[in-house]
Amino acid sequence: MQDELLRVRGLAKHFDSGTERVPVLSDIDLTLGGGGSLALMGRSGSGKSTLLNLLCGLEQPDAGVISVCGELFNGRQPRNGRGDSRRWADLRCRHIGVVFQEANLMPAMSLLDNVRLRAGLAGQDPDDCSAWLERLEIGELAGRYPDQVSGGQRQRAALAMVFAMQPALVLADEPTGSLDRHTADDVADELFRLQAKTGCALILATHDAELAARCEQRLDLAHTAPA
């Protein structure tokens, strides 16, 4: 394992639903080196998505420290909100790529334009983007719109978008969750292949034990979930 990319200590998160306080995560610790991979497991509602959102700054933790890509975020400190959210935004822009189960693409733009938009925001050369589509074997679909391709092809395009930004860390939230077994395997193969090739770290939330087994580390939220 290379030098440390991500370190999380004592992370906790709850949601308020109405008057009720719903604790979701408590006292999460994890460490991931550059190029490493981690599978997040746990039953539905155990907080996998919530954790991923915390790790890219889309949600704010109640407590805990996150150190990622050389930036330190201290959840216990009183919110120095704007500075934090700016730093998180910069990280998401250039270093942390996120893949959701679905709807990763802007519906009104072609696949190629989507990849170019994502790469452009990350400061990468938009001209390399068709090469990324080629690499994911959807080069001939570059001009199609998201609703004109299959679910598997859409997820491939989503991977192209993420890797085109040349991230240090990829957060994937059930990226194959809505695909059939065969397609899911193909997309997962691509994901691990590109991760290995680019040397980025990967955190993968999944229900799929087989998929989880392909990661180096594994965190089962069922065991850490608050009572």
Added chain:
Amino acid sequence: MKLFAALLSHYRRHPLQLLALAAMMVVASALWTGVSHLTSQARASLGQSERAVAERAQVERVDGMPVTVADFVALRRAGHCVMPWLEVERPASTGRVVGIDPLAAACFGQPAESYRGWDQPLNGESFLDIREAKNLAAAGDGARATLSLLLSGPPGQPALPEAYRRAPFSLGPDTGELGESFLLNLDALGVLVLLITALLLRSVHQLGLAQRRDSFALLHRFGVPEPAVRRALVIEIVLLAAVCVVPGVALGRLLAGGLGSGFGQALESLFDVPLFAGQGSSWLTPVLTMMAVVLAVCLADQLHFSGRQVIRRLAGQGYRVTLLTLVAGLALAFVSSSLALTFVAIALVFAGAGVLAPGLISELARRCGRASAAPLTRWQCAEIGVLARRLALPLVALQFALAMVLAVQALVTVFEATFDDWLSQRLAADYFIEVPAGADSLAAADWLETQSPLAGSGRWHRVVRGRAILPAVDGWPGQTVDLFALGPVSNMLGTWRLQAAIDAPWEAFSRGQGIMVNEQLARRRQLSVGDSLTLALAGERWTAPVLAVYPDYGRPAGEVLIHAAQLPAGFRPDGESFAISPDTADLDAVTSGLKRVWQTETLSLRDNGRIRALADSVFEQTFLLTRSMTVLTLILAAMALLIMGWVFFTTRVWYYRLLAVWGMGPREVAGQLVRLSVTLTMSIAVLALPLGIWLTWALVHRVNPQAFGWSLPMAVYPEFWFELAGLSLIIGLSIAALMRRQLRQPAAMPVSASGLSGGER
């Protein structure tokens, strides 16, 4: 009923969508009711002002004695339609009342109509039954009653008995077709408002349906037959309409009442003129109209009428058909010679413009996106295109509303100015003093010339009214025209707005170097300044150059204006009067002097200042009501766009959140939203501009001449365009603010990526 529960379950999850639809129905009903209420109020107050200042005829005795009840009886026995009009002058605190006899009024054409017009308080005068007025007069308290006999029918038909003659009876001049024309335009605008509300209703309903497509598909999969779903939807809409339309109508009446009385109070304090009670139009008409509109608009897709396929096929042809519609409408407006065709042309142009506008925006956005290499610009363009297509109906409604406001503003301003000019022309002097029949007007003129404050002051002139014949010359048929002889030329004439004139026309006129003609005659005879016209006056032919053309504001008769000194000795006038602005001179001294000169007890004196204040105030009210109605429409259109933009955005908020996931700061995302929505509303405003100008042109230059044979001046008001642009900017910013609020809440990932909800492109 299981089916109903299933259908309604969607609204249980999205109560705001149901609320939006219901709110739209309520507000649309309120708007249209308010507008029609305000229109009828405008109509009523205009009608009232017309009746107040309209010239009627009365009967006078040739011997100069006042008319009595015996004269009324004699005239009725002789078969003439006369009505007693008893004016009771009371001390200032109680004011004046007029007693009329509705039974005698029955022969005045539409009896109920003409009586109803007089039963409302006007300028402090109340109309009463003549019996009550008589009682008031008899009660004393310094009350003084004057009886007049109003005469119905055109002059000379049938001839009055020897001892009587016909004389004008008026509180002021006739607005004539000017008012009619204004009302026609109001009606056209009322139709437009109905169209806009229909568009808005349809847009909200369509959006609701689109959002429920998932549920419908599910029901279908569960084996519910499609007709059953459709039937349930019809019932749903009917119920919703039944619940929403009546409160909407009530709200509209309340609104119109509030606005009306607000204006009324303002007017009362400004002019000391009581508000004219609005005609309480019935509930049934607006409720039924709105129900019909709601059902037609929401259920149009359910109907299987035979023309539907044709419309489908035409719509499939896309922009070629639309463009053709637009061009056909424009061309038709140019060549059409009938009012009906012109209205068809306006409908075609609006249909074409309405379909074209969102398409044009999205096409332009597509081209911009293509042309740009920057990925973010391409995204913006793509999103603009989506918004333009998804929000097409409310955008078009906003476009129509903006165009309408533009046209109404121009129209009302033009009408206001025209009314004003017309009043200045007709009421140039402070007072009109009628020369009694048989009295010597020249002696009076000589006397006036010797009165020190008036002598040579240019504050009075004599008006001689009569007829002149234009002999048949140069292929023009002979015709009779109204003749006005003025002299001396007073300062008051200088305020007339002339349409065309030589340099210093009134100087030349006072030297007797030519004549003036009105717009009607100039148009009919194709006369322009410098042409000469031959008149036959009292059997003598007389040719003079045209010095100026003056506007006639819709008076259909041809008119010639000559200097009084030019009148041949044998000319027999129909009537004579003096226009006087005594200024510092004492009016009482003038009237008593004239009474002495003419050796008469009664003098017919018309106080133009009073008439002018009255006319001004009623016109003001009419224009305010008109403006407020269009502004209401605009507000509704803006609100609809807000609601629609907001509902649409709830379905799409996930994709805007992607920008934040991709590392855009909250401010930048908000900036993008502002750019998108402002671009959208501003482009609609830009597209509304030509439509609005064209509508103004069509109303002023096509509808008006075709309906009334004369045209108003056309004017555009660029400052107002900027106001509208500012308004569009505010609408755009509000939409962006609403969208931004939603972005703060966590967005749910779309349930299916197949583009059923929010994933449209």
